Amino acid sequence: MATIGYSAILLTFVVSLWAVLGFVIAHSRGYKELSESALRAVQAAAALVTLASLSLIYLLLKRDFSVDYVFRYTSTALPPLYAFSAFWAGQEGSLLLWLWLLSILTLLASLNLGREDEAVQDYALAALAGIEAFFALVLALVSNPFAFSLRFHSEGLGLNPLLENFSMVIHPPTVFIGYAGLAIPFAYALAYLLAGKPLEDWIKKVRPWAIVAWAFLGAxxxxxxxxxxxxxxxxxxxxxxxxxxxxxxxxxxxxxxxHSAVVAERRHYLKGWSFLLITLTFLLCLFATFVTRSGIIKSVHAFAQSPLGFYFVAFIAIWALLTGFVAFKNRGSFASKKVESALLSRDTAFYYLNWLFFGEALVLLLGILFPTFSSTFQGQEASIDVSFYHQTFMPLAAITVLLLGLCVSLGWGTTSAKALRRALIPVGSALLGIVVPIALGERSLFPILSWGTVGFAAAGVIQELARGVREFIRKRRLIPRPYGGYLVHAGIVLLALGVIGSSFYKAETLVSLKPGETAEIGNYVLKYVNFQHQSLPTKERFLAQVEVYKDSRFLGQIRPEKNFHFNVEQWVSEIGLRSTPAEDLYLIFIDLDEDGTASFQIQVNPMVFWIWVGGGLMVLGAVLALWPEGGKEWKS
Amino acid sequence: MNKGLVIGAIVILGALLYLVITGLGGSSVYYITVGELKAKGPAIYGKTVRVAGKVVENSIQWDPQTLTLTFEIADDSGKLPVVYHGPRPDMLKDGAEAVVEGQYTPEGVFKVNPKGLLLKCPSKYQEKNQ
Structure with missing residues (x-):
């Protein structure tokens, strides 16, 4: 089975390369019939990668420890769901997953449901096949999931206990669908330029792809x-x-x-920005894969060092050069229509929004690369602590959230005095956001400014939604697309609330308790009843029973665990959690003494709940935004 | 594009650049070896640095009453006693790779900042593989 998998990867490389050549020759030399053959190669690549992936799944579920990857990430005691998810527990499998998702998305694109122009379609598929060829090459040469173990093993090492969690079953594939999905708008961007078609059409074409991929990545x-x-x-x-x-x-x-695409589609400028942003996005997806899976970066969860870095850096450089060259040759396509727009207009807001997001991305990138830079240029390795991001990223994020609250008051091109008066409501709400916390005793600057910012944005979002509802009543027709954007914005505001609550108002204490003793935090009283012990095949399990009281009312029991996992010979804690919209009671079981004395770290994390709600709302918003049509009728 | 817009963008970028530069100055912490740390003597007392090393066999002591953790880390240039106040991390064990961020004290003990203890699993996987 491993041999089948490996051969399928090698063949994927060959057919993908053929697809690239076929499409390019078909259009540069005019051999139209070659494009038919290249299309089949794209379909064959999807089939081959699927075969390779199914082989790996089979090997993992069968726990065939003669394959090194299976040996390293599974064991006989591992439940089938986690054996399956071990597919993406390591570098080799993760890269195969990337390729698998990309090949399926490419197959979807090749169906050409949008009745795309032939040249555009072929160039886009050529670009996608090129990316597939790269991943197949890396899998074949430096990161082979089907490599055999050098020795015989009767038992595998097993999955890291921290990864035995349902969210870790779905987190990596969700992110990778985002990464692979963002390759599609990029490929079409190149294709529209090469085929000399207007970029406005490109944006109409790729908008659904980009929204879906964006939502997956965010989720x-x-x-x-x-x-x-x-x-x-x-x-x-x-x-x-x-x-x-x-x-x-x-x-x-x-x-x-x-955001930029909205302007390019409706107002016919920021086309260059849109192209630049999607190119950067794609290259940064490659970079992110490389960072996560290479280990050049000092990080708690980066993987071991590997020669992968060279391949990724080279590949990123090739695409950057190629894209730059294509863009330069076709620079006429970026020409904007002359638009008159006042300084105080939605146009200005969108323009600055580009710079803000760009700045935020740049700051994070700098933080990642700083240790590498400092060891290269200063000869001494330095690292950055969290305060760097607080100082640089957070102000930018706050301004971005402020703009969100302003956008409903601004019109395209120009803003009428009447529209501008709408901004009085967010301003009032911002003042309220500042005054109320001060009245309640808040004296620190950053929390006060944060509440003001969110107050401003929240009022803006409510105005947006209210206007949507009014419009619906007036026209008696529901146009879902704009509501998508409103919901995403509402999600952002909720997320910001959660971040503010949990960053500024967290309470924390460390306690050591004998059975029957109690501890207090905020309004809560926690009573440590006793512990239970279970011997399981994979671990020794210790559960603490803790009763929670608030204002002397019994709320329930929470049971944090501390387990010794045999496969990693290590203690792993499982937290106890009681989550409510107002605050989370979060309990970590730190230590257990022979006499039953247990130590706990107890935290009260306010409003974390809203981070997850906000995230969910953003995904829902993305679904609505996919609704076709309607966008044209929406004028402010 | 409107001139006012471009000026605005330049102002934003300038402000960002200022934040980045002061941020890098204020929050970058250097990695040094145990040998370098000891050689610097009093000059380094109270300065925040990062030291990486392996947890020395049988050096871990944990007092659950005061939640104080003491252990030694070692690299090629020597051993360093470390004290940390806080929850005992699950991954702490003999041979684990540790990165500590904190200050060296005149007593010859390295005082780890709250949340300044980072651990990596010992390379059990690699050893078995070789």
């Missing part, structure tokens, strides 16, 4: 944060770790692209 990031919160047991959801940041960067540039 994947949120699920990753959820996993960190539930499984890593430090009470946070975002550690500004290079691996996390690297997935956020292409999401930011993709968000900028989606």
């Amino acid at each position: 994947g990031i949120i699920i990753g944060g959820w996993w960190a919160y539930i499984e890593l047991g430090w009470g946070g959801y975002w550690a500004w770790d290079p691996v996390e940041n690297s997935s956020l960067i292409p999401w930011l540039t993709a968000t900028a692209f989606l």
